Amino acid sequence: MNMMRFSANTVQQWVVNTFSALLLSFILPVLPLAAQNENTHPVREQLTAEERAWLADHPTVRFTGDPSWLPIEAFTEQGEYIGIVAEYLRIIQSRTGLVFDIVPTQTWSESLQMTKDRQVDVLSAMSNEARREYLTFTRSHMSFPVVISVRRDAPDVMNPDQQLSGQRVVTLEGYGYVSQLEQKYPNVEFI
Incomplete structure (x- = not known):
């Protein structure tokens, strides 16, 4: 996991570009289905x-x-x-x-x-x-990168396990990526 620092404008542009790409990747394959009706x-x-x-x-x-x-x-x-x-x-x-x-x-x-x-x-x-x-899963339909954001006054994070060792990192409770982060970075405290 590479950590980089971005300006607010860069992050905003990334979000817009990523959202646009995701939207297109979901809509384009579905268009032929949407154009057909049940009878055809x-x-x-x-x-x-x-x-x-x-x-x-x-x-x-x-x-x-x-x-x-x-x-x-x-x-x-x-x-x-x-x-x-x-x-x-x-x-x-x-x-x-x-x-x-x-x-x-x-x-x-x-x-x-x-x-x-x-x-x-x-x-x-x-x-x-x-x-x-308790669940059975289909194959994955979407994939999203996980990133760690830090305060502007904090140093860039290039190696989370070493640089964030003993630090507390906020995550969303119950989200699937949390267990993956905990396994990959055992020295980081995820809350």
């Missing part, structure tokens, strides 16, 4: 007999996600599910007839707990060792 390309005919039987037995799937991770996904104050994953679900729903019962949550921890308690069937989440104990 029925997805159900492409499914195995076992998959069709599962859909018949489970016409509604309870789903939740991260309530505050835009542009990927979020819940509005009114409980509407928005973002890139929400668009994917709409396409899947229109192509398969599968209905997603979207279950809004207030926190990511609540989303994870609902999944553990089997109050929802599907969760959009990163695979990690702890989650594999």
